[in-house]
Amino acid sequence: MINEDFKLIFQKIDSYDFFKVTTKYQSAHKASSEQVSQVLCELKKWLALCAANPGKKYHIGSHVDDMWHVFILFTKDYSDFCDKCIGFFLHHEPNISEETTPINENNDELFSDYEKHFLKKPPTTIWPRYHAMPGEGGNPRPCHCIYMPR
Template identity: 40%
Template sequence: MLIVKGRRRRKAQRVFIGTYRFNKVIKTKVHQRYPHLTDENLSLVIDGLKEYFFLCHEGNKRMVAMPSQVVDVAWHEFILFTREYKGFCDKAFDRFLHHTPTEAMVTPTMALDGIKRAWRLSCAREGINPTNPSKLPLLFDIDSRLNIDDGFKYSLDCQRSNSNTYCASHIGCSSGCSSGCAGGMGCSGDGGGCGGGGD
């Protein structure tokens, strides 16, 4: 009986996240930071924020790193509506989803684990093979797609990646990969600036 009730609750939470209507001011604030974004682009950012919240829901209280700078800005703006954000978190997660900067994470590997978790969950949700991806999931592609200057850039082609680009296949590696992070791509954050939840 409890298992069925728990499944119903989780399904209701997913529906809540998917149908939630964010305050319009969030788009306005993101547009102030990135004035080149169109209305269509801003709607994609909001879709990205919902997608991130789906990942956090699927992460089962484990930290999920934020792979996108522009979506992170939208998340920051949402948090500023403190009562609204708390109400959203209570209904979506049964808890408050904290925004934890990389520098405040408990262990050096927490950010890396969080970005790998974001990668696996994103790939699963979009039907992408995480170890041999044919495309980047939305949250790993949106900063490049929208030309976010200070964004996190990811690439499937690690041979062509430059020093400002994170190699997606390294994120998809299990902890046993011999190559680890190569090409000066920065293992400590591996592209994710902040995370939600906690390990």
Template identity: 35%
Template sequence: MQFFSTNELKDQYDDLVAPLMSYTNDAVLKRYAEDHKCSMEEAERVFTAWKQFAVTAHFMKGRKTVSRTVDDMWHTFLLHSRSYADFCDRYLQGYFLHHEPTSDEKSPENYVSTREFAEGLFAEIDDSIWPKATPGLARCLSGGDCRIDRPTRCRAGS
């Protein structure tokens, strides 16, 4: 796995990371908050984690796997397809970040390597949104009960 040093990321920070991380989309946030029965502040935290994933996916080679919460936000953003396509064009240098489920996408190893890469890129990531590897992680990634891994997450129907 290839990690970028702080200096390499800093070289691209002003051009890519800073503008991307400052991006917001009220329609996406509102839809997520409504669908997942949470506050706008919580939706903003999850959207920040998704943007961290977008940066991670842009720089990391190989398969990437996200937490269920980040994936839920990704699904919400994809519903706003014009905004999503515009985001990718403007903030990911024209790279369209496809969402393609695969047979091994729920692999805890892929998730752990994605999370580690994100930690290497950002000073801090939200452990409640990007849970650390725990015995329940595989069940959480496969769509099961995540409450043991992230007890404060809002979920539809909770």
């Protein structure tokens, strides 16, 4: 990680208790403990990027999006997390377009910022470069976060 402000943001997020989220995610997605740990690590990174760059819309899909959806369902915990760790409420805004968009058309900024802060490329097992077409698995319509002051 490059700058100290970003390190502090990530440390706050990393120290948050995600027990409820990981327990529900593991049950709902029949994931192994190792898979849950890997997805949680990437969710934390994505949340840190969103917190550090509130003007950007980082599209997500796949496993990270699935775990974020689980987190959002714990509304009180999610609101508390946003207040304490991010500093603003990170809203969910699903893509309502019927078109499937390759990730690289709308996510180059996410991957670039990820590499800048974490000094490596995101793992393709968690962050596929392209979304699957409908019927092929995956999430063909990514969601993204938006900053909206309360």
